[in-house]
Amino acid sequence: MHMRCEGSLHTCIMESTRDELDLDRSQVKKAVQALQAYLKSTTSSKKLLINEGQAISLLFTQWKIPKKEQTIRIPLPNGLRTESGEVCLFTRDEPNMTSEQTEKFYKRLLVERGVKNVTEVIPFKVLRTEYKPFEAKRRLLSNFDIFLSDARIRRRLPSHIGKHFYERKKSPLSVDLKSRHLARDMERLIQGTTLSVSKKGSCCMARVAHSGMTADEIVENVVTAVSTISTKLEMKGKNIKIIHLKSLTSVALPIYTSDLSHLKLVEVAQKKATVTKQAQKRKIENKNTEVLDKIPKEMEAENDSEEEEIPQLVPIETPTKKPRQEEIPKKGLKKVPKPTAGKGLKKIRKDKKMAKKTSKVTALGLKRKAKVK
Secondary structure: OEEEEEOOOOEEEEEOOOOOOOOOHHHHHHHHHHHHHHHHHHHHHHOOOOOOOOEEEEEEEEOOOOOOOEEEEEOOOOOOOOOOOOEEEEEOOOOOOOHHHHHHHHHHHHHHHOOOOOOEEEEHHHHHHOOOOHHHHHHHHHHOOEEEEEHHHHHHOHHHHOOHHHHOOOOOEEEOOOOOOHHHHHHHHHHOEEEEEOOOOOEEEEEEEEOOOOHHHHHHHHHHHHHHHHHHOOOHHHHEEEEEEEEOOOOOEEEEEOOHHHHHHHHHHHHHHHHHHHHHHHHHHHHHHHHHHHHHHHHHHHHHHHHHOOOOOOOOOOOOOOOOOOOOOOOOOOOOOOOOHHHHHHHHHHHHHHHHHHHHHHHHHHHHHHHHO
């Protein structure tokens, strides 16, 4: 926190260096107590069992609809699930092992690392073969409260488990089974919660407590959840408009409302983001145009060089020894027939000579007749 003073108004405004939201604990506790009173009255009227606790959730309303989907993991100081909660773990297929051997191998590994919450281990091969039918997948979904998956097969699961896991918000949470602190990591995943931020609307909800907890435990969970969500959101805490606390059947009770100044900060941040994106696009376009401009210049230079190049005269080396001519066998030679065009030419020449002689004879005969007359 630091102070910023304005000289003309002589007012000092407290600004937080972090993007976490500062909740009023007293306001949160009042909302929790009112919600607990409402839940007690409804449970007494409907005569529900004590073990069936209702979920208490936080409803976040944002100033602007986010452009990207996001999933935020929230570790909670007080766990949401009891020890009786069913947890299933999907593991990869170990090489040179059958599905039964891999199941035994990972169960032994979990016991050695001190993990006690996992009730069943399913190798990936068993998931592909035994849980391929639709009814088997629905049965698997209803038998367990939470699903965990080995981080090495996380990308292969969506095509095999089906869309119902994601619709009911029971998508498997990935865990690193090679981690040294495996028990702590799995405990955080099992006892924690997640917030799925969609780009289709401005509201999102996360389960943070249940009706069986005390007021102080619910307040601790609410404060930690809000602090982690406000820091992990893409637009940070500035984009959060209102936060409500509610159960499945109760009215939403407001515990935080932001100022209009936050909306201006969000708009400024969005403008900066758009400006940076446009600048990056321009840089990319300029680079592409430079490359395209260089290509024809290089082509022109190549053409000019091709036109200007003068072929160099290379002296012909006279061979010192005459190459041997291939001897052609005499038997293989055949007489080539003379062209027929020569005979025709001789005939034409003879006809011309005869025509000259006849013309001379006729001329002499005419002269003699003229003298006799």
